[in-house]
Amino acid sequence: MTVHVQAAIAKSLAPPTSTLWNTQLRELAKQCLFSDALHLYRRMLRSGQSPNVFTFPFVLKSSAALSFSVTGALLHGHVLKTGCEPEPFVQTSLISMYCRFSQVENARKVFDENPQSRKLTVCYNALISGYILNSKFLDAVVLFCRMREEVVSVNSVTLLGLIPGCLSPVDLDLGKSLHCCSIKIGLELDLSVGNCLLTMYVKCGSVEYARKVFDEMPEKGLITWNAMISGYSQNGFATRVLDLYREMKLVGVSPDPVTLVGVLSSCTHLGAHGVGREVEQRIELCGFGSNPFLKNSLVNMYARCGNLVKAHSIFSSMKERSLVSWTAIIGGYGMHGHGELAVKLFEEMIKAGIKPDKTLFVTILSACSHSGLTDRGLEYFAAMERSYGLQPGSEHYSCVVDLLGRAGRLKESEELIRSMKVKPDGAVWGALLNACKIHKNVKVAELAFERVIELEPANIGYYVLLSNIYSDAENSEGVLKVRTMMRERKLRKEPGYSYVEFKGEVHIFLAGDRTHQQTDDIYRMLAELESLVRKLCESNGIGGKMKNEQHLIGENNVHSEKLAIAFGLLNTRPGMEIIVIKNLRACDDCHLFLKLVSKIADREFIVRDATRFHHFKDGVCSCRDYW
């Protein structure tokens, strides 16, 4: 016990009853029952009991948590009246309270006006973390430096307050120097400081440094694992998340809801339905079933793994649906080509009194565009600013360009881009380029390409897109031009691959792949399908589109998604779902082939590519990109 606390005890000479009140207060604050804590405080005053040094820290904390700033100033008055102010506990609580109310100046006043606080670690800590809370990173650093000059000892809490000030890639260097600082002080092995540094590196965009901290930590806690798992998950390293999750269970750390949220998000990205279901079982087993974060993650996972029925049933079972829940389910329907349902849910949400945000508008606009609900989408775009006061960003413009573009309204798309108040980014011109591919417009394509390449010269997708547009137009000169350009700029296309999850294993296929164990069977199956497809084309006279079915079949057309589907047909029984994930955009020649296969084999399957879902059933595909 410090000298200050002893002094405080001696000074207050509190009668035993106040100790009782204080104990209760502390309990309530600890359980985060802040309004109950304040009620108790009021009752305490009414009963004539005066608060003391031990009362205020909890009362101030509760008031701050409820962000009720009038009470805050009032409480400061009480503190002054009882003469408790110079006590370090009370001071830190006051400083922290003012900081939570964004009244940093008042916090600073408390700090400056009490000479003894300038020698106390806790007071510095309170003000430093308060500055960070109010995005005053510089002030925090200055104070930290002064603390060192005045030889006030720095502890782990100081660092825990300061390090979270680094929250974007521009702060990486500062973060590194704080890391060095922690080493100098000898606190780098502290569990919480390590966790804090790890998170800081993730926020600054360097998962590699974060991993280094992770590996060097001698003692890892649940939070350490979670920080690393979410770090990977937020940066798209989905397979690493699953690896780490396995490892964590192996060393005997039990996952909690935070872990599982990160794992589920990675399952969503990978389409790892199997792991996803396993996680759901664990959720039930551990009694996390009512956690709203987890519910949202499950809705999202099922929706994006193709199981909309399950996604919707979880969504319906939720008592409290946040904006995130609605976004997940609406996006699910949108991705699967059920634009009408997405729109219906959106309207339902509005009726329920929930205000959409920018993210949801991206989702609903894209849902409209994939289902050909052009005018409805345009209405929403107009309503965004008019009814909800949301300024459209370039991500919204790219959706609307896509919306108009798919409907063949290329002229309007172009005009829209030129009328934009914000600077169009690559995606906006890219959406126009994509529309040109669908509607075979070489002229506008060249224009869009020129713009998009200024903004994203290294994005291979756009070169491929233009090359395909030329190829469709039988403009071999154009194709050659793009190829040369790509070679000059040393750009190479990432190979396309597809994979299927089967009995807990992932089977990967590249185009023309012959490395799979069942290669012979797979190719035999493909040959059979090809001959059936050919017959079907001939008998139906599918016409112009099919006049050159060599586009669809033959040695040079063994696309990865075809191999994956053939594998699926070989190994699953009728009625079982086949889900294929493709890393890039699914090939449109393949698309026609797969439609026919779904008819011939009388099977339903899903190909999820880089942008959306393609449900194949009875010769039809849910995705209307191709006509």
Added chain:
DNA sequence: CTAGGGTTAG
């Protein structure tokens, strides 16, 4: 005085 979480098109 203090470290970890869900949604976003192309």
